[in-house]
Amino acid sequence: MNIPAKTSHFDVIVIGAGAAGMMCAAQAGQRGRKVLILDHAAKLAEKIRISGGGRCNFTNLDVTVAHYLSRNPQFCRSALARFTPAHFLDMMARYAIPWHEREHGQLFCDDSAQDIIDMLRSECENGQVSWAMPCKLESVSAGSAAGERFILDTSHGRFSCESLVIATGGLSIPKIGASPLGYRIAEQFGLPVVAPKPALVPLTLAPEELEIYKELAGMAFDAVAECGAGRFRENLLFTHRGLSGPVILQASSYWQARDYGGDDGGSQVTVNLFPAEDVRQWLIERARSKTLLGNLLTERLPKRFAHAWCDQRDWNKPTNQFNAKELDAIADALSGWTITPNGTLGYAKAEVTLGGVDTRELSSKTMEARKVAGLYFVGEVMDVTGHLGGYNFQWAWASGHAAGQAV
Template sequence: MYDVAVIGAGAAGMMAAAVAGQRGLKVVLLDHAERLAEKIRISGGGRCNFTNKGTTAANFISQNPHFCRSALAGYTANDFIQLVNQYGIGWHEKHRGQLFCNDSSESIIAMLRSECDKGRVAWRMPCAVHEVGQQASCFVLRTDAGTIRAHNLVVATGGLAIPKLGATDFALKLARQFGLKVVEPRPALVPLLFDAQQWQPFSTLSGVALEARVSTSSPVLGKPTAKPLLTQFDEDLLFTHKGLSGPAILQISSYWNPGQPIVLDLAPDANIERTLQETRQGNRQLLSSVLASIWPKRLAEQWLKNTPDLPKQIGDMRLADAPNAVLSSLARHIHEWSLVPSGTAGYRKAEVMRGGVDTRYLDQRSMEAKPVAGLYFVGEAVDVTGWLGGYNFQWAWSSAVACARAIKAKEFQ
């Protein structure tokens, strides 16, 4: 009999198990994977973007945008940085508050493992959980390692992104089994795809990258009648064979809904119409060459040739000869290139799952299921999805600590 069984030994599960164990609770941690914490290992290109210094509730998407506040305040980015520092793990800030390991994400895995050891956490791994039931006041888990009984159950099995790394819908199924609702899951932080015919002229641009501003209007979550919300990100954009990727697209994909357009500003720091007008007099440069001075050459040529609603031969026009109406239209298209993606690259390529266990059914201070005492959901399984940039790990740490601090041993329940 354990005080706590934690299912899922990823970021949130190891953190929850370690903190609960260090509080003196008897903890068992189970995971069905062969290798420990694969997502931490591959995260941040192998260097784990383990938090973001600027984390606030505004960096998360949820039907209840306030739900994450309490947990984020209870265990902050600074708290995690302190832990990393205690282990002497070198780190650096890359971009907009994003903190990465200097060497390898393995050091974060080793740190969490060692924190679990300090809490005398018992491991069952690899070990599949086949059934979860309740008997009297405890949870009964039927597993590959036999029957495990625990007074509290923490579900930390993450989301559906990257099934080949062991992602499952375990948390969503278990939530439904215990009467909790689930916000429809879907891939997020994911490349966007376009209709093959529509994209064919741009597919040759695969590999081209540039800074862009990308925006989309989306319904306010949980308030379908409210005025749609405009969301925008200034980040790098990457052309791929089948569509668009890069940080700008991954960020906006979390807000994009099927059928909606995304709008790209391909020169966010410029006023193209004014620049063209100011440099126009006597300028015999081709428009494709003019654009090649701000964009990669390949993009300037292909984009001018293939953007609908622009004159077919616009790239071969000389700036001095281009009529005002053409320059205005060109500038408008550069600043407001509107495209309707046909879909996303799916969970195979997504970094996270949006949606998950409906936060209305969870206590925001403890992550405990309101209808089921002793049952907790933490990490990505919950309907709290972070932006790209270390926010998802911070949510994993914060939600796990909130839960682990709240769990009580049986005699105190």
């Protein structure tokens, strides 16, 4: 993908050809702006391609501000209201892309994530967007001539533009090219960056706790997990390193956020092993049973986990041998199993990055830096992080659309 010969000045240059970058470039181009989109990667939108098991969980039917974390929690409201899941579905309908709904309102392509990539590329072509891929960005500097606010030196030569959009993503999944480029550009122009951390990522357990559950790798069951302000109900999965599954990935954003906005985070994750009923009443009804507690719990939990959990607490004896106070303690433990993770599997296994360019320095309407005219940020590079389930793609579409309408 190359730029037209002898072209060096553009109205808009977008750095990053991912979800947010292509959406922004397409919108700007279709408004008549002369747009260049450049990316260091040889393959287009790898993060879209691998998402959702290759079918791209491209949005969610239920999108609200409450589904996002940020130190500026209301920042995402405006863009999300102006470009909704319905708007994205309308775009897909124009391209006849089939899709389906799964649990919790998650929407996926019927066929392949490539359908989304092809659609966005076509939208860019409809706006006569130029491409430079692969293209190494060597430097960005402030311009001096009218209409040339920014000068970019690249492996394809020097370019200038009036508006510069940073759509470089976060640090998650480095094997497909994630880098801190966007943060460096923000800092170069005096914008603060909220320290990035892995999010939607498996949690690891300390060796002594891992020893107890090491034989359970691959086991999954329904649970509620809470951490700070986050509360979720989905499957919990044991791994060789600790805990994963959708419910843990969701909680991990808040665990990582234990210093992120004060009361919203926590260093522990609390798991309710009986998410669907009153565990105290359930135990009272079985208090006279001669069955081992571990065996009794297999009515609701996988057998190996039930016994390992009871053995750890020395509770694997006939249920009728527990007194009322002990049954209360068991009920509390079942509804509030407290886990203290000792880390995460890092950016390599994280689906997104928590933190990023501080949105308090950006316009919520246009995504433009308040103190640097013509400099915009879209997508994951910003301090806006969605829950698992299509929310981060919806933020990419919404923020990219907002900037694309403004540049």
